[in-house]
Amino acid sequence: MEKVKLTIDNKTVEVEKGTTIYKAAKTIGIDIPVLCYMDLGDLNIENKPGGCRMCSVEVQGRRNLAPSCATDVFDGMVVNTHSMRVLNARRVVMELILSDHPKDCLVCPKSGNCELQSLANKLGIREIPNQDIAEMSTYRKDFSPSIIRDMDKCIMCRRCETMCNEFQTVGALSAVNRGFMSVVAPAFEMDLEDSVCTYCGQCVAVCPTGALTEVNHTNRLIRDLSNPNKTVIVQTAPAVRAALGEEFGHKPGTLVTGKMVSALKQLGFHHVFDTDFAADLTIMEEGTELLSRLTRHLNGDKSVKLPMLTSCCPGWVNFFESQFTDMLDIPSTARSPQQMFGSIAKTYFADLINIPREDLIVVSIMPCLAKKYECQRDEFKVDGNPDVDYSISTRELAHLIKRANIDFDSLSEEDFDQPLGESTGAGVIFGTTGGVIEAAVRTAYELHTGKTLQDVDFKELRGMDGIRHATIDFDGQPINIGIAHGLGKARQLLEGIRNGTSEFHAIEIMACPGGCIGGGGQPLHHGKFEILQKRMEAIYQEDKNKPLRKSHENPYIIKLYEEFLGKPMSEKAHKLLHTHYVDKSKKIIYIEPKSFEI
Amino acid sequence: MSNIKVELKKPDVDKIKEICKSFNNQPGELINVLHKTQHTFGYLPAEVQEVVARELNVSVAKVYGVVTFYSFFSMIPKGKYPISVCTGTACYVRGAENVLDEFKKNLKIEVGETTGDGMFSISCLRCVGACGLAPVVMVGEKTYGRVAPEMVSDIIKEYTNQK
Incomplete structure (x- = not known):
């Protein structure tokens, strides 16, 4: 590769040809401020519209300032x-952005975690000129079950659009209109709820301002916790x-299971349970379904469709319900662990x-924004009462703990309550890409072959590649397994199935990068795989620490079937633990374009 | 603005497909496809955009983004007699804005809208290459030069009388 030598702030640096000024500066410790630019290095996603001009620098001999995120270096x-000219230009750019930005920073949900706010602070902006004469946008707010769009706070960096279109290939968002009227919106400016949005929340995870935020249920939770007539339980x-x-402030990959349980008990939950228990239950149902479909298929029953796709990820379910409606019969009918938990909690528990189900409030703590929508689906309600009342994200939980004056670090470590808190290692690994299918294989293998697995670690299913495949030997019968994380990768596998070129027996799909560990409700990882990698290692470590590592060995699961459900896929299990899918493409209604109200 | 809901008939869908095909269904040809489609249908209602999106394999949001970005594209059918007021530099300095205001006042619609009876619509364009005649107004294919606000009602009458 050809090298180029240049000088940045009197420091000499040598970089590969084709490097941008921004990246070259970074290698020698010069951190040029950026706003619209986003580099999710390991995901291979770069957003560089060169639009905000925050990263402008002075290049000797060039008439105008250069956007460093989008200008390549050259020799010499x-x-x-940070010349006077650059600093002035940067200040003016920021002042112009702020001139029509809402000034409600004190009460904005993004306050303290807002890139625009920190940058204004970094640039030392202490007053905003022009704000009296500036036109203010008053675009309507869009409330969906998971995500809130407040376009008045949008600075048109278009990072969300990049995630939605390039990484997830969902295509819900696009820049629309022109000039001052431009916003990022779904087609025909319909509400997110009516669009093809999957609520994966990757747009929220990259939004630098408060334009895209999650629906927050913490106040509702605080109210419920103080209601003496309700029993409030939680699953994590x-x-x-x-x-x-x-x-x-802990390093990525630090396991805080015990402290988290302790914090939840201190918050006032009556019982602290584990979604991992329901993950074990999911494996019983989904694993049995997989085995049954496999056996019938291998015996020549052509009516059985393969591959079977996992169905734990609600973002993924929303994706195929609106974009692959011809394939609604392929995914497993098993509900997600969140919903299985809710269903068992409001019946068995x-x-x-x-107590009657109406007096039991089931809350879930999820790394996910689509879960907020999932628990509101009509299929998961009994006489209008939802199995899971509402879901709060990891970020919301952290905020709630701080708000309740709990010093997280000084907490002791506590165990989950029983009976819905016991889990095996198989339930734990649901949190990472490849985990669900590995858990399913551990159980399906033993049930199918009648043999005990010597080694439960299926390393061939693990890793960070967007699409992975492996063949597992089921006692002479090779089983082809595919794994995808990120909906763009899922689309590739789905198109393979549609074209008939897919050779897989089972496929696991997760909507977010790295699986749930990179979910839209998690602490922001800014696309750094090293963070996701650490979280993944933590998950596998937790799996290793468990005395039991196969779902069908969970004593409380065995008991649940004995006392309540009967057998996996029994009639009762079908009613409580399985679901059906809806063709959402028909539900998408294109409404009249709503005009800008000023 | 009322909601204009159109139901596409099979020949309409086929026509859009044919247009897309003439550009090899290339996503990069979106603007050209929309251009030709608007030429055929007169405007680009939501239902047409959906078909274009499907054929070119781009998201409907993206198509809508392009349609709303370029002022040339319209989601509202143009009037039987589309009025275009040139607001290019020469026409502008010779008073095109007053002429435009007069049309808006007279027809009680804004730029980009169509009268309730579907007779007239107003749009602005940038230079028709007849700067010597500024300010210039076009109604359909017919061009009017050196238009003054006082002439506006007469121009409109020419067409209302033709009913």
């Missing part, structure tokens, strides 16, 4: 990143314990503690 280039998803610590 002399760059100044596997990926939460591997990332929550980051919000309290409510009976156990002898």
